[in-house]
Every structure is written in C-alpha cells, then in structure tokens.
Amino acid sequence: MIPQTNIAPEMDTVLSAPVIQLKNVSKSFGKNHVLKDFNLDLNKGENVVVLGKSGSGKSVLIKCIIGLIKPDSGTISVLGKNIPELNHTELDKIRAKVGFLFQSNALYDSMTVRQNLEFPLRRHRAKMTKSEIDNLIIEALTNVGLAHTVDMQPSELSGGMKKRIALARTLILKPEIILYDEPTTGLDPITGKEISNLMCELAKKYNTSSIIISHDLNCVKIVANRIVMLIDGKCYAQGNFESLKNSTDKQVQQFFQ
C-alpha cells in the first residue's frame, strides 16, 4: 500500500555510516501521536528535505534530533552518539557541530545583530580572540548579504532580513550538520531562491549535510538530494524530486500541485 519509491541518493559515493540515523522514533503529546516509529538516515554530504502538512510533526522531528524534545522511544544517533541518552555537557559538544535554524528565527531581540552572532561563538568556542570573532561575524553576514546591518537591532529588520540573520547565526559555527526549519517561508520568490542557492553553495563549500523542512517547491527543487514525506507520523515515501513529482499516489501528489 505504501509506495516506497526507493531511489538511492543521487551521490557519486555512498559514504560509510550515516551522520544522522533515526530508528523507530515515537513521540506523542497526550493523545496526539505526532511521530510513530519514524526512521530516517542522513548520509554525509546529503541534503534531505522533509515534506509534510502543517502540524504533521516536522518541527518536533528536528527538535528531537537536536535534543530540545525527548522522544518517547527510539534511538537518534547524531555523529555516532545517541542523543536521548546524553547529559548536558555531552549534548553541548554535539550541538557545537550541529546548526539549527528555527522556524521563528528566534533572534535575541534584546541584542544587536552583532551580539546575536557573537552569542554562539562565545558559548561554543570560548578561546577566540576579539578580532577572530569580528572576522567571522563579517564573513557570516557577507554570506547572507547583510554586512551593513551589524549594529542594528532585530526589531529594525524586515522579516526576510531576520531570516537571513538567523541563517548567518546558524552558519557562523561552520557546523557539520545543519537542520533548517522552513528557511524560505515568508520570503519573496527571489530572496527565497537566493537563500536556496546559498544553502547549496554552503553545503558544497563546507561539505555539510543537512535536513531541510520546507513546503516551498522552488527551494525543494534546488536543494534536495532526496525527499522524505512525513505523513501520519511515518516516513510515507521517499525519493528524488522527479520521482515523487511523477508519483501516482494521491497523498504524495497533493504536495506537488
């Protein structure tokens, strides 16, 4: 009944162990069963897009991966460590290597853009000098094309600018893995496309692997090596853009119209 369009990731080399591996992850809030035995592998260098309806549990899924939400059962291995079993210190070590872009941006609105970007640096890389930090901040802001906003408050920025600053803050630690929660939602098609291209560039430049949550088909088309459909708490189908687009399954079809 479930069409598993099982297409191997479009990669030149299928590398050894996956950097993220979810096995039978379940999570419910009271009677609301959000994830049911969800499985997912993310290989090194791969960009996987998770597609699913609003409220289907996509944000819950990646919050489980970063350890903000504890799953009820199942294992989540990130860079070889099982996240639900880690203590605070061990989690911080993993989190220094995993970037997380929040759906709501989560910029600290009591801080300037510079302080926002400094925060993760000072926390995860205690031994940096002032000039090293400044250089990284300028580099990160230039990457998203917003170097001039460095001394502004988040409240002075437009929605799209906030999204790009949040992206810069996520990327400033040069994470090995990036989890994007709707990176292009609420942006105009042009900026959305720029962000999508930027995500691809960065993935190539720093050899990152990422999980991207998105409804934006233009973005999905550009960034996805593989698409996973999250329906009813399960991995309903997966494959590359073309194969899912041409799928005859009704539930899959709905997303590509």
Place this chain on the structure above:
Amino acid sequence: MKLTAVRNFLNETGDISRFTGRFFAEAFKPRYEFAELLRQAFFVGYKSLPLVAVTAFIMGLVITIQSRPTLVEFGAEAWLPKMVSVSLVREIAPVITALICAGKIGSGIGAELGSMKVTEQIDAMEVSGTNPFKYLVATRVMATTLTIPILAVLADAVSLYGGYLGANIHGVVSWDLYWNQVFDTLAFSDVLPSVIKTFFFGFAIGIIGCYKGYNSNKGTEGVGRSANSAVVVSSLLVFILDLLAVQIIDILRLT
C-alpha cells in the same frame, strides 16, 4: 468548581517550589554567569531607583504630616521624628520598595522571559551551548535578591529625609536634632531585620517573575498573562512574607 481552583492552587505552589529547588540546584554550580548577573543587577537598580526614591520621599513626607496632629493633641510633638522613623524603616520603606519592584521588575521579567519562551529564544540559547536556566533565571533571581535590599536601604534614607521636610512644614525641627532623634530611636534591631526581610522580598519577586515567564503558554496572550500574574503573585507574596517576618521578629523578641 471550587475543588479545581484549590487543586490548581496546590499544583502551582508545587511547581513554584520545584522551580525554586531547581534554582538552588543549578545556580551555585559552575559555569557562573557573572557578566550577565552584573548586567541584570544594574538593570534592576537603574530601572527602579527613580520610582523608589520618589515614592519613598513622598511616603516619608506624608506620614510625618499626617502623624503630627495626633502627637500635637497629646503634647508629644517632640516625639515626631522618633515615631515616623520607626514606622518608615521597619515597615513602610521596605514594603513600598518591594511592591514597586514587584510591579516594575517582576512584570518586566515575566514579560521578557515569556516572550523569549514563545519566540523560541530560550530554545535557541540551549542549542547555543548555554543553560538557559542559569543564564536567564539564576542571574535574574540573584540580581533581584541582591539589589532590592540596596534599594530598600536607599528608600529608608530618602523617606527619612522626606520626614525631615514634613516635620518642618508646620513645626521647627533643626537638621541636627532630627537626625539625632532618629538615630537615637533606631536600634540595630530595627534596621537589621527589616533589611533581612528585603532579601526575601527580592528573592520572591525574582523567582515568581522567572517562573511565570519561563512557563509562559504559547502565544502573545500568554506573555501578557505571565507579566500580569507575576505582579499579582509576587505582590501578594511580599505581604505574606512581611507578615511572617513580623511574627518571627516578635518571637525572637527583637523589637
């Protein structure tokens, strides 16, 4: 109907106790957030100092003016400085300071942490290798606990000055005589307990503000509710603690 209200009250009391327990478990272990603590203490002092000073001044003035006729009736006008200094230092200045801070600082903390919660900024801190409980809650609670006593002592001084002016509106009390009388009357056992209780006021204001903000429900409406109930609960708690303090001081015969 009534039963659920009782149950909610007990639930919340339990939650606040657990939150307080977590504060003691986490606040005194490294890593210490000194820079943030100083910043918060500065904010608490800076934000409320003008309001505390003005209110304390007016209270000193008004209490003196209003106590005067009664004392004159008994021919005890000379006792005016004695009487007002005791009521100002023991009761009025500390409680007024705490109430102003409950309104200004408590609601501020509740709203700030509440909006940080609903916009995922607290989660973002956690992901950035920071324990948000330490960084946000522990620093704020310590800041209010340490700063509100200082504000209260300042309020003592300003309200006594208000008392001096009040005593001179209708009568004549020289500057030296006024302060001599005040310091004759005020014993260590007046000042110390009243300063000690302000530490508890400060702690209560910080903990309630943080608890309400940190456990804010989703949405902007939840933020408003957090700020509002932070003020209500911490003001009430200030009075309850004041009542307890009076009883304890009385039992210890410190008065």
